[in-house]
Amino acid sequence: MKINKVLIANRAEIAIRIIRTCKFYNIKTVTLYTEEEKDLPQRFEADQSVYLGDGPLKDTYLNIDKIISVAKETGADAIHPGYGFLSENAEFAKKVVENGLIFIGPSVESIILMGDKKGSKEKMIEVGIPTIPGYHGADQSTSTLEAAADSIGYPVLIKASAGGGGKGMRVVYDKKSFVAELESCKREATNSFGSDIVLIEKFIENPRHIEVQVMSDNHGNHFHFFERECSIQRRHQKIIEETPSPALSPELRDSITRTAVQISSAINYSGAGTVEFILDGDKFYFLEMNTRLQVEHPITEEVTGFDLVELQLRAASGEKFDFTQDDIIQTGHSLEVRIYAENPDDNFMPAIGQITKIGEPNYFTRLDTGYRDGSEITVNFDPMIAKVIVHGDTREESIEMMLESLSDLPFFGFATNRDYLTRILTHEKFMSGETYTHFVKTYEEDLKKAAPSDDVVAAAIGALLLNDHKLIENVNSNKSWDSLVGFRNI
Structure with missing residues (x-):
């Protein structure tokens, strides 16, 4: 790679994630931090970390000129925007390039085109892509x-x-x-x-949210890395993602992934992107394209074995990918849940406090987080504090693994949505794969119930593994579900 030093214009979990890949390839990293982040791991895991000051985001992580200045002062030759903040800001990408730095992302033209819902839809109609x-x-x-x-x-x-x-x-x-x-x-x-x-x-009344991971080099090679099912959302925010999607037949999967590659090819895309679709039965429609790495990218890495950050770095370096579409296959099933600092039993109000104990992930759990024991959680940043990822041979096994993983990671010290996620994972409709975007609204009352006991969770796992639908019904009608408040809080 021709990239020697990367400034990561982001924070917490995604900064740590990018550092991990850069270290493997001996690429030096620079991170940023504010006053309240001075004790977070992002400051210490990088080769260098620069204080951004304090104050509102416009003066720190959204301050384009300051970030570019830090990159030049520290000798970075590239900037990785992560996701959120300036990751899809065309002005930022343009200024990075104008200052002689490499922007680890798509072209300014792609960001502008796909960032405009109206313009992108017009382009898709022109190309012949199905739209709503x-x-x-x-x-x-x-x-x-x-x-x-x-x-x-x-x-x-x-x-x-x-x-x-x-x-x-x-x-x-x-x-x-x-x-x-x-x-x-x-x-x-x-x-x-x-x-x-x-x-x-x-307006499609029973939609599923399916997205396809795409990746392109700068030599006209465009690939897909299969789909992710992101239908479990609350207020349009994804909270559980999985791959493969339980809704896609092999034929439908082939069609939707080919369409995603057609889109990235039509706009001469470069780097990592995600094409989002609405699925209505066996028909799908283009929704939008996110011109960046997605929060849920780890589940794609788990089932394909590719490091997507590595591919971003290689594309930005001008390298030609040395694989074919046939080399990219799905193996097993992966689930990701997002841990938020919020109280589901108090209208999901944001929670603050000190993390007294996160817990240790077991051997089959991938924990992506930018926090550690003793870290302070405030309301000044996104409330997502961690992602828990598992990879099993089957969907049923992945759910079983995720339930065990959540029990091992208590996140003590403040309220989180951990038990709420357990309620979703053990819900009959989720277990049977009926995951529509209105899931949490439709089953709102069910999900208000107290977290299930170990016995109830064990019964749910048994139902999954034995495919015993009668047992699933018994799990959801179990009276102890309503009366017990704890779920293996260790």
Whole structure:
């Protein structure tokens, strides 16, 4: 590789993840930290760490000029943006290159094109990619948008073109409420993104969220690394991901992955990206493309055996990939859950405090975290504090392994969603693979119940392994589920 030193323009778990690969290839690393992060592992695992100061994010991790200045002062020849923060900021990517540094990511043109929901959809239609029926025209008058909704047929989704994170979205079920919801959506879009341009799309009532990992070098080679099922979401935020998806037949998997490669080829993509689709039965539609590494990338690494950060570095270095699509295969099944500092029993309010004990992952568990025992959790950063990843021979085995992993990692000191994740994993519908994007809303009351006891979890595991549907029903009706509050808190 021609990259010798990387500045990681990010923090916590993803910074540690990137350092791990860089160390293996003898690439030096520089990390950043603020006052409240001075004792976090990201500062000590890198070869060098630079103090960003204190204050709001715009003065630290979102300060483009400061980050580029640090990279040049420390002798870094490349910047890895991780995910979040500036990872999909075209201005940042442009300035990195203009300053003679390597941006470990796609081209500025790709970031701009795929970062605009309206523009990317127009490009997909041009290329011949299936998209959700809808309106994405320039005429943004109320009468035109209302007529479009009438033509598409209710329910429809109003979505801000520049939106993200679940903001600037409204589902409208009938004509009489359309105008009010449109005005509300436009106000939120203006406040959040500085633009009130919206799309109107057909709202799919039982969707699954399927994404395909793609990777391209700079020599015209485009590959997919199969799919990830990301349907278990809360307020449009993924909380459980798995691969392979239980919803895809071999034929459907082949079709959706080929379509993802067609997209990356059509836009001459470079590096790591994720093409997201909405699955409606056996039909799929392009949703968007994330021009960066995804939080859930570890499960793809587990089933394919490829280090995606390594491939990012190689692509950014200008290397030609030395493998073919046939060399990339899925082996077994992998699950990831996201541990959040929040209280599911108090409307998911953010939690703060000191981590008194994380626990030790067992031999089959991959724990990706940027925290350690004694670390302080505040409300100034994203509440995700860890990712727990397992890889089994089958989906049933992966669920069993994940349940055991969660019991071994208590995250003492403050409230987390750990037990909430256990409730999902042991729910009858999850175990049977019925994982739609409205899962947590549909089974909201079920998931409010106390965490299951060891006996109940054991019964759920038995049901999985024996494929005994009657036993699954017994697990979900077990009265001890409601009365017991602990789940092997060791």
